[in-house]
Amino acid sequence: xxxxxxxxxxxxxxxxxxxxxxxxxxxxxxxxxxxxxxxxxxxxxxxxxxxxxxxxxxxxxxxxxxxxxxxxxxxxxxxxxxxxxxxxxxxxxxxxxxxxxxxxxxxxxxxxxxxxxxxxxxxxxxxxxxxxxxxxxxxxxxxxxxxxxxxxxxxxxxxxxxxxxxxxxxxxxxxxxxxxxxxxxxxxxxxxxxxxxxxxxxxxxxxxxxxxxxxxxxxxxxxxx
Amino acid sequence: xxxxxxxxxxxxxxxxxxxxxxxxxxxxxxxxxxxxxxxxxxxxxxxxxxxxxxxxxxxxxxxxxxxxxxxxxxxxxxxxxxxxxxxxxxxxxxxxxxxxxxxxxxxxxxxxxxxxxxxxxxxxxxxxxxxxxxxxxxxxxxxxxxxxxxxxxxxxxxxxxxxxxxxxxxxxxxxxxxxxxxxxxxxxxxxxxxxxxxxxxxxxxxxxxxxxxxxxxxxxxxxxx
DNA sequence: CTCATAAAGTCATCAGATGACTTTATGAGT
DNA sequence: ACTCATAAAGTCATCTGATGACTTTATGAG
Numbered sequence: 001x002x003x004x005x006x007x008x009x010x011x012x013x014x015x016x017x018x019x020x021x022x023x024x025x026x027x028x029x030x031x032x033x034x035x036x037x038x039x040x041x042x043x044x045x046x047x048x049x050x051x052x053x054x055x056x057x058x059x060x061x062x063x064x065x066x067x068x069x070x071x072x073x074x075x076x077x078x079x080x081x082x083x084x085x086x087x088x089x090x091x092x093x094x095x096x097x098x099x100x101x102x103x104x105x106x107x108x109x110x111x112x113x114x115x116x117x118x119x120x121x122x123x124x125x126x127x128x129x130x131x132x133x134x135x136x137x138x139x140x141x142x143x144x145x146x147x148x149x150x151x152x153x154x155x156x157x158x159x160x161x162x163x164x165x166x167x168x169x170x171x172x173x174x175x176x177x178x179x180x181x182x183x184x185x186x187x188x189x190x191x192x193x194x195x196x197x198x199x200x201x202x203x204x205x206x207x208x209x210x211x212x213x214x215x216x217x218x219x220x221x222x223x224x225x
Numbered sequence: 226x227x228x229x230x231x232x233x234x235x236x237x238x239x240x241x242x243x244x245x246x247x248x249x250x251x252x253x254x255x256x257x258x259x260x261x262x263x264x265x266x267x268x269x270x271x272x273x274x275x276x277x278x279x280x281x282x283x284x285x286x287x288x289x290x291x292x293x294x295x296x297x298x299x300x301x302x303x304x305x306x307x308x309x310x311x312x313x314x315x316x317x318x319x320x321x322x323x324x325x326x327x328x329x330x331x332x333x334x335x336x337x338x339x340x341x342x343x344x345x346x347x348x349x350x351x352x353x354x355x356x357x358x359x360x361x362x363x364x365x366x367x368x369x370x371x372x373x374x375x376x377x378x379x380x381x382x383x384x385x386x387x388x389x390x391x392x393x394x395x396x397x398x399x400x401x402x403x404x405x406x407x408x409x410x411x412x413x414x415x416x417x418x419x420x421x422x423x424x425x426x427x428x429x430x431x432x433x434x435x436x437x438x439x440x441x442x443x444x445x446x447x448x449x450x
Numbered sequence: 451c452t453c454a455t456a457a458a459g460t461c462a463t464c465a466g467a468t469g470a471c472t473t474t475a476t477g478a479g480t
Numbered sequence: 481a482c483t484c485a486t487a488a489a490g491t492c493a494t495c496t497g498a499t500g501a502c503t504t505t506a507t508g509a510g
Contacts, residue, residue: 009494010279034460045495047272050462054235054276055283066461067502076392089381095328096382103324157317158324161386234463259491270464275493291492292471 013052105204238277
């Protein structure tokens with residue numbers, strides 16, 4: 001390890017600056033030295049410093065304000081763990097997805113509008129029941145419904161994470177499991193929409209759990225067998 | 226929306242190039258035009274192109290080989306959404322965290338062992354009540370308890386995401402809010418452990434919601450004021 | 451003391467040049 | 481013809497210097 005940087009001053013600059021951020025050399029909100037100073041400190045040109053700073057800004061560590069300076073936005077390493085979350089077991093991923101599905105259904109039940117309910121009913125109708133045909137297409141239609149529920153919750157953080165998981169789950173299914181997906185429970189799905197329409201978070205909650213339970217049970221059977 | 230880029234050619238360049246990558250303009254492994262050409266295409270200087278390319282390389286989309294060229298490494302978008310989740314509002318982040326807290330408490334109630342319960346009680350005792358002292362330290366002790374619940378659930382995916390959010394939330398609080406954190410509800414916390422001990426998922430669920438409700442309410446007040 | 455204005459500080463971007471590395475073309479020797 | 485060392489061309493890596501735009505601070509008149 002190490003010493004793998006023959007021609008890459010910018011990457012070294014990135015590491016040096018990130019280490020200082022993680023090492024709390026500058027507090028959150030504090031201003032970094034200006035580009036000229038960093039350039040001198042690291043013994044690289046201003047252009048190289050700019051490339052490093054822009055990468056760190058794109059990763060959420062820094063924030064640059066023209067005319068003012070460059071500031072620390074976060075001193076944590078968050079964001080990196082997520083690639084690990086994707087490597088968790090499929091069951092764990094489904095369980096995490098369930099947590100989001102439940103909470104989003106609750107929120108949507110509270111924040112619902114007639115338009116939202118109508119949209120969900122339309123998506124559910126389009127989804128239909130699995131007729132034995134193109135499985136990938138059906139999964140996509142099913143996912144469109146669930147994403148719509150999440151989107152209707154209005155919670156951006158949950159939307160992003162759900163996207164992350166659904167993509168990851170779809171990949172895993174395609175790569176490892178193939179056909180053995182449990183039946184989709186149309187009635188449970190319809191119940192969820194009904195609960196949202198009547199504004200009952202607990203019923204929406206229960207509906208989500210009901211439709212997800214057989215999926216998790218099926219996964220458990222696969223793990224045991 | 227859009228047209229929010231007064232002084233940020235590099236970000237526009239990043240988007241333009243990423244869109245072309247996502248739009249499969251160049252296949253995986255294919256070589257991009259050289260820096261001078263990209264510079265001309267986008268009507269920006271080479272330095273700006275380099276900043277954009279380096280960001281995309283740091284995100285896994287591109288790979289540069291000195292003397293050879295710049296190549297497409299991946300055309301998928303997985304992993305990117307999470308950086309966006311961090312930019313969601315603090316309330317959204319808390320709500321997402323709640324989803325995980327609830328589900329983890331449920332799972333832990335089902336999968337509990339005497340050792341787990343004892344560990345949680347110990348952490349809760351260490352946490353204590355907020356005595357007006359070092360706030361950051363208290364938040365850390367509080368977080369240690371919640372993380373232990375998540376860890377006890379045994380769900381790796383949720384552990385990783387929780388880490389992601391708690392770090393992000395801690396940063397945001399430190400940077401923007403300062404002192405106005407709502408009271409911690411010790412009784413609700415103790416109730417959670419009790420519910421876990423008796424193996425009652427619904428009670429654990431309710432306990433989590435009870436302790437989190439005032440936090441979300443406080444955030445709503447801040448948004449309104 | 452207030453506030454408009456000037457000055458200084460800093461990031462954003464550009465242009466040109468040199469070095470280092472990779473790929474391709476060349477051509478002598480076999 | 482074929483091989484292969486070498487030259488040439490192409491490309492990224494980095495540096496230097498300069499100008500514009502924006503923000504913050506200092507200034508001074510009222």
